[in-house]
Amino acid sequence: DPYKNEPQRSPLLIPSSEKPYNAEPPQEMLADNFITPSHLFFVRNHLPVPCINLKDYSLDLQLPSCSISLTFEDLQTKFKKTSVTAVTQCAGNRRSEMVKVKPVKGLNWGIAAIGNAKWSGVTLEELLKFHGVDIETVRGKYIVFEGLDKQEDGTPYGASIPLELARMLKNDIVIAYEMNGTEIPRDHGYPVRVIIPGVVGARQVKWLKKIYFSTEESTSHWQRSDYKGFNSSVDWHNVNFDKSVSISQLPVTSAICDPVEGAEIEQGATEVTLKGYAWSGGGRGIIRVDVSADGGKTWHEAKLKPNGQTPYKSYAWTLWEADVPLPQNVKETTLVCKAVDISYNVQPDSVEGIWNLRGCLSNAWHRVNVKLSA
Ligand code: MTE
Ligand code: MO
Incomplete structure (x- = not known):
């Protein structure tokens, strides 16, 4: 069972699926705290939670001129620690209201697939500058993030955002190693995750392993064939995911x-x-x-x-x-x-x-x- 090493979870969370684990907190608790306590933060996993030993962990930066491998300690000690308090919201939050109109494919989220946390780590800008890369001039059209969680065929969870957006947010994107002041819980990306404030949850890759630049979007299923919008007459017989823009920044x-x-x-x-x-x-x-x-x-x-x-x-x-x-x-x-x-x-x-x-x-x-x- 690929799910035999899943983390302990709060009994307060309400699961919408067990394997992979997906859950939201009771909605009436959500507005009680400006900072959502980590154990009440919704969980959206597409795959089994990877078991990561800190000693073996490294973050791989594929830069135009070289590849760099950073340990957890490197991230904590070589760079200034920056914090950002930001919402993470799943693109499918409040899906259950849509289901009442006509069935859809996806987890039946209520209104609580959203949370607000304080994330701390190193900014993308600083990480790149330290290694001599200027995000303003680096070549490519997208910045791509890959996780350590893998599909059965070995392909990892992946996501990307346009470089233009990454440039706008360069001082706000955080390669985070802390959530709410302590180590990131396993469900939320232990030991390292990328936080891209203002952007849909799907791009905030957990269990972050690799960052690189590309002329193309991430080839992952979740970037190319999911997390896009369509008009209300498009159905599964005529949908063309290639023709719709990937969701990045979310609406009000x-x-x-x-x-x-x-x-x-x-x-x-x-x-x-x-x-x-x-x-x-x-x-x-x-x-x-x-x-x-x-x-x-x-x-x-x-x-x-x-x-x-x-x-x-x-x-x-x-x-x-x-x-x-x-x-x-x-x-x-x-x-x-x-x-x-x-x-x-x-x-x-x-x-x-x-x-x-x-x-x-x-x-x-x-x-x-x-x-x-x-
Ligand atoms: N990152 C990896 N590696 N694997 C995932 O399944 N799910 C994404 C994103 N990052 C995911 C991931 C989605 S769709 C959302 S909404 C957020 O993580 C959820 O973050 P959370 O589980 O910390 O609330
Ligand atoms: Mo999501």
């Missing part, structure tokens, strides 16, 4: 973590307290979250908790809270939230128009139906 999203679907609001309540998260890709900060307790007829502004970052480099999420007046003399109602980012990007009002066969990028207004006891 938000969700109500508490109350949860089907909750009963206490008798006679005139208001309900909503708690949730909002986040946008590309470092675009959240400027407003609108909430409604009558299905979107009337709107109120949620109180945003500052994330300590700046509007155009807002890689962390924004947690929010709102006390919203409840409609009276009804037995049930729908709570709604929607966020606006610094570019005034908004979330689509319904999921129908953005439905796609892989159930990616599900970022419509988040709706939660609750019961009001008379």
Whole structure:
């Protein structure tokens, strides 16, 4: 069994698949902490978790003029330690809302395939500069990352981002050896993982083994034939993955973590307290979250908790809270939230128009139906 050496996991996590292991925390716990505790951080594994002995570990940098192999100690001691607090979100977060429109292929994620952590390590810029490589002039079109987890035929998990994007983010991309101040847990990439803030989870390669430049995107299945968007009429008979652009920076999203679907609001309540998260890709900060307790007829502004970052480099999420007046003399109602980012990007009002066969990028207004006891 290739899965016989999997790590211990928190019993609080709710698995959507066991082998490979995929799980999300209970959604009502998500908005309690600005920094998601590592044991509650969602896990998205495509393959068995590799067993890595620190003594044998090295990171291979394939540079234009030479190949360099760095030990874990090299990473910790040769370079300045930089930290970035950033969201990692799976492209399939909130897929279960898309499934209600029409079935899709993929894990049935709720709203918690997202987390916010502090990652520490060396920036890509510094790592390359140290070895005499200027990312501004290096040749190639993509930077490629490979993991130590392998498919049965030996091909590793891999991902890439365009070099143009890597240049924009060169001081923010971190080759991380710590998560939330301690060693990275096995499920999250022990001992080293790349963090590319503002970019989809799929590119943040765990168990990082190799970095190189290429004229082509990573040839991995997950880069070429997955994690792309399509219009709602494309189905598995006519889909052409080569014709769609790989997902990198993510769109604006938000969700109500508490109350949860089907909750009963206490008798006679005139208001309900909503708690949730909002986040946008590309470092675009959240400027407003609108909430409604009558299905979107009337709107109120949620109180945003500052994330300590700046509007155009807002890689962390924004947690929010709102006390919203409840409609009276009804037995049930729908709570709604929607966020606006610094570019005034908004979330689509319904999921129908953005439905796609892989159930990616599900970022419509988040709706939660609750019961009001008379
Ligand atoms: N890296 C490797 N090596 N193998 C993987 O399966 N999954 C990716 C990414 N990096 C993956 C990987 C996907 S799709 C996501 S959403 C994130 O890791 C999830 O990170 P997490 O498990 O730490 O939450
Ligand atoms: Mo993902």
